[in-house]
Amino acid sequence: MEELKTNGVAMMPYQPELRQLVEKAATSWQDFCALPTEDKQHYAELGSMMGYELKDGSGPNGDQKENFDIASTIGGTEIDTSNAPEFITDAVAISKA
Numbered sequence: 746m747e748e749l750k751t752n753g754v755a756m757m758p759y760q761p762e763l764r765q766l767v768e769k770a771a772t773s774w775q776d777f778c779a780l781p782t783e784d785k786q787h788y789a790e791l792g793s794m795m796g797y798e799l800k801d802g803s804g805p806n807g808d809q810k811e812n813f814d815i816a817s818t819i820g821g822t823e824i825d826t827s828n829a830p831e832f833i834t835d836a837v838a839i840s841k842a
Contacts, residue, residue: 782799798811813833
């Protein structure tokens with residue numbers, strides 16, 4: 746905890762299995778981000794509070810970012826990720842590890 750107080754960041758050890766899942770999810774997210782914007786827009790608003798978002802940074806308080814909100818369950822019901830981009834399946838796998 747001292748490292749977090751002093752440096753504002755602390756290194757946490759991962760179990761090897763979890764590290765592999767995180768690295769796989771990071772790679773598949775990078776692959777998704779490399780797709781053309783038109784392809785990614787197909788995943789905007791997939792459902793309740795989920796989907797792809799691209800903000801171009803315009804406006805006086807513009808914030809340029811690209812993100813994807815996901816959940817492994819909504820209202821206690823598990824979400825079917827069988828038709829989702831690979832990174833969603835990978836991210837959900839982390840939440841179950």
